[in-house]
Amino acid sequence: MSGAAVVFEATDVPRPWRRRGRVAARVAGDAALVAACLVTGAVFLGMELDPASGPRVRGDAVLVLDVLLGLPACFALFARRRFPVVVAGVLVVVSVVSTFVAVPCLVALFSVAVRRRWPAVASVAVGTVLAGTVYGLLWPEPGLPTWALPLFLTALVVPVAGWGAYVRTRHQLVESLRRQAEQARAEQELRVQRARATERARIAREMHDVLAHRLSLVSMHAGALEFRPGAPAEDVARAAGVIRAGTHEALEDLRDILGVLRAGEVGTGTEEASGRPQPTLADVPGLVGEVRAAGAAVELDVRVPEQAQPPALVGRTAYRVVQEGLTNARKHAAGHAVRVVVAGAPGSGLEVTVLDDAGPAPLTPFPTTTTGTTAVPGAGLGLVGLAERIALAGGELEHGRAAGGFRLRARLPWPA
Known part of the structure; x- marks a missing residue:
C-alpha cells in the first residue's frame, strides 16, 4: 500500500x-x-x-x-x-x-x-x-335495503384510499431522506476537496520556503569557493560536500513541489507564510512540552538513534502528525492521557503514533490496514489534510478506534 x-x-x-x-x-x-x-x-x-x-x-x-x-x-x-x-x-x-x-x-x-x-x-x-x-x-x-349498498361501499373504499395515501406519504419521506443524504454527501465531498486544496497550497508555500533556504546555502558556499580559490583542500572538500547535499535536498524539495502541483488544482489558501524556520523532528519535544504546560498529560517516547536526523520533509511531516494528534486529543478527548511514540532509524523508516487515554501499558501491535474511519469524530477535515500531506511524502496514515482510545499512526520513509 x-x-x-x-x-x-x-x-x-x-x-x-x-x-x-x-x-x-x-x-x-x-x-x-x-x-x-x-x-x-x-x-x-x-x-x-x-x-x-x-x-x-x-x-x-x-x-x-x-x-x-x-x-x-x-x-x-x-x-x-x-x-x-x-x-x-x-x-x-x-x-x-x-x-x-x-x-x-x-x-x-x-x-x-x-x-x-x-x-x-x-x-x-x-x-x-x-x-x-x-x-x-x-x-x-x-x-x-337500497341505502345499505352505498354505505358498505364507502366503508370499503375509505380504508383502501387511506392506506394508499399512507404508502404515498411514506415513499415521499424516504425519497426526501435519500435526497438529503445525497446532498449531505456532496457537501462533504466538496468540503474534503477544499481541505485538500488548502493543504496543498500550504505545503507548496512551505516547500517554497525550504527550497529558497537550500538554494541560498548552495549559493553562499559556491561564492566562498569562487572568492577563495586558494583555500585549503579540506575547506574546499567540506564546501563541496555542503553544496552537493544542499543541491540534493533542493532537488528533493523541488520534486515535492511538482508532486503537489501535479496532484490537482492547488487552489487558494488563506494562510500567509510566517517566515519562521519549518519544524523538524527535533522540535517534537518542544511541542509536547507546550502541551504539557497547558495542563495535558502527555507521555513522549522517542526511539530514534542519537545524532540521526531524518530528511526535512519527513521530520516536518512527523511533527505535523504529532501536532494533529495532540490537537484532536484536546478537542475530542479532553482529560485523557496521551501517549506519543516516535520510532525509527535510517533505512527502516519512521513511525509516529499518537494514542489518547493509553495509560502506562505498552501499545499492542496495530493492524496493517486502515480501520475505524467511520468512528472519526467531527468532520475529519484535519485528518484529510494530514493524509494528503503524508501521501505527498510517500508515507501511510492509519487512524481509528483502538483499545483505550483513538489511535493515529503514520509511517514515513527514511532513506538509509
Missing part, C-alpha cells in the same frame, strides 16, 4: 443485473395480482350461478357481458403504475355491469392513492361508490 490510506464510505451503485432483477420481481408480482383478481372474479360468478344461492338477479346475456368485459379489465392492472387514473376509470365504468372487476377496482384505487394527489383519489373513490350503487339499482339483491 503506497500513499496515505483514508477510507470513505462509498455509495452502492445499483448494477444492471440488480435493476433487471427488480423489474422481473415487479412483473412477477403483477402477474400474481392479476391471477388473484381472476380467481376472485370467477368465485363471484360461481356464487351467482350456484343454485343454492337462490334465483339469479342477472340473465345469461349479462353474465356473458360480465366475463367479456371483466377478463381484459383485469389484465389492465399491468398498466396501473404508468396510467393509474386511466386504468381506475376504465375499471369503474366496467364495474357498473360486472362483478368480475370488484377486486380490481379496489386495487386500482389503491394505485391511484399511492401515485396521485387527493383530488384524483377522491374522484376515483366517489366513482367506485357510484358505480357500485348503480349496479345495485339495476340488479338489486333481495332483502338488501
Whole structure:
C-alpha cells in the first residue's frame, strides 16, 4: 500500500443485473395480482350461478357481458403504475355491469392513492361508490335495503384510499431522506476537496520556503569557493560536500513541489507564510512540552538513534502528525492521557503514533490496514489534510478506534 490510506464510505451503485432483477420481481408480482383478481372474479360468478344461492338477479346475456368485459379489465392492472387514473376509470365504468372487476377496482384505487394527489383519489373513490350503487339499482339483491349498498361501499373504499395515501406519504419521506443524504454527501465531498486544496497550497508555500533556504546555502558556499580559490583542500572538500547535499535536498524539495502541483488544482489558501524556520523532528519535544504546560498529560517516547536526523520533509511531516494528534486529543478527548511514540532509524523508516487515554501499558501491535474511519469524530477535515500531506511524502496514515482510545499512526520513509 503506497500513499496515505483514508477510507470513505462509498455509495452502492445499483448494477444492471440488480435493476433487471427488480423489474422481473415487479412483473412477477403483477402477474400474481392479476391471477388473484381472476380467481376472485370467477368465485363471484360461481356464487351467482350456484343454485343454492337462490334465483339469479342477472340473465345469461349479462353474465356473458360480465366475463367479456371483466377478463381484459383485469389484465389492465399491468398498466396501473404508468396510467393509474386511466386504468381506475376504465375499471369503474366496467364495474357498473360486472362483478368480475370488484377486486380490481379496489386495487386500482389503491394505485391511484399511492401515485396521485387527493383530488384524483377522491374522484376515483366517489366513482367506485357510484358505480357500485348503480349496479345495485339495476340488479338489486333481495332483502338488501337500497341505502345499505352505498354505505358498505364507502366503508370499503375509505380504508383502501387511506392506506394508499399512507404508502404515498411514506415513499415521499424516504425519497426526501435519500435526497438529503445525497446532498449531505456532496457537501462533504466538496468540503474534503477544499481541505485538500488548502493543504496543498500550504505545503507548496512551505516547500517554497525550504527550497529558497537550500538554494541560498548552495549559493553562499559556491561564492566562498569562487572568492577563495586558494583555500585549503579540506575547506574546499567540506564546501563541496555542503553544496552537493544542499543541491540534493533542493532537488528533493523541488520534486515535492511538482508532486503537489501535479496532484490537482492547488487552489487558494488563506494562510500567509510566517517566515519562521519549518519544524523538524527535533522540535517534537518542544511541542509536547507546550502541551504539557497547558495542563495535558502527555507521555513522549522517542526511539530514534542519537545524532540521526531524518530528511526535512519527513521530520516536518512527523511533527505535523504529532501536532494533529495532540490537537484532536484536546478537542475530542479532553482529560485523557496521551501517549506519543516516535520510532525509527535510517533505512527502516519512521513511525509516529499518537494514542489518547493509553495509560502506562505498552501499545499492542496495530493492524496493517486502515480501520475505524467511520468512528472519526467531527468532520475529519484535519485528518484529510494530514493524509494528503503524508501521501505527498510517500508515507501511510492509519487512524481509528483502538483499545483505550483513538489511535493515529503514520509511517514515513527514511532513506538509509
